[in-house]
Amino acid sequence: MNTWNRQAEHLDQFETIRDLQQRMEKAKKERGQLLLDLGQKQYRAMVRNGQLTEVEGIMEKDALIYEASKRIKNMQEAMKPHRCTSCDAPLEKDAKFCGSCGTAVPQPDVRPKSACATCGAPQPTDHAFCTCCGGQLEATL
Numbered sequence: 583m584n585t586w587n588r589q590a591e592h593l594d595q596f597e598t599i600r601d602l603q604q605r606m607e608k609a610k611k612e613r614g615q616l617l618l619d620l621g622q623k624q625y626r627a628m629v630r631n632g633q634l635t636e637v638e639g640i641m642e643k644d645a646l647i648y649e650a651s652k653r654i655k656n657m658q659e660a661m662k663p664h665r666c667t668s669c670d671a672p673l674e675k676d677a678k679f680c681g682s683c684g685t686a687v688p689q690p691d692v693r694p695k696s697a698c699a700t701c702g703a704p705q706p707t708d709h710a711f712c713t714c715c716g717g718q719l720e721a722t723l
Contacts, residue, residue: 629700629717641715645701648714 628637664673671682678687693706700717709719 626716629715634700641701644715645703648701648703 625637625640628634629641634641664675664677665671666673666680666683666685666687668685669680669683671680673680673687678689679685680687691706693708695704696707696719697703698705698712698715698717699720700712701715703712703714705712705714705719710721711718
């Protein structure tokens with residue numbers, strides 16, 4: 583076999599190795615996503631079935647993430663200038679209607695809240711399920 587043929591053979595092998603490595607990395611990422619999806623399904627099923635001691639650590643992290651996300655959203659909203667969603671005119675701080683076009687200004691949620699029995703996150707009393715953990719909320723009269 584001459585030098586040219588050996589180099590061509592090595593090049594083919596390198597391309598094959600590179601292709602196999604790329605396919606392997608793609609398969610690893612897909613496998614990881616499948617495991618994550620499976621774990622999340624199992625976690626939700628365990629919460630629904632009341633197996634809370636087994637998932638207590640995850641629930642604590644979920645509650646922390648949920649509360650931090652809400653605080654970030656509220657802080658970002660507070661930093662935005664208050665403007666009308668219809669005509670973009672500046673709004674007075676506690677305006678209920680736009681002074682330029684009369685459009686109603688969205689008001690903050692003031693519904694009564696109670697703590698979720700599963701994760702402790704405050705939830706409106708008219709909700710059937712917790713927006714943090716997905717657990718069923720106790721009905722309030």
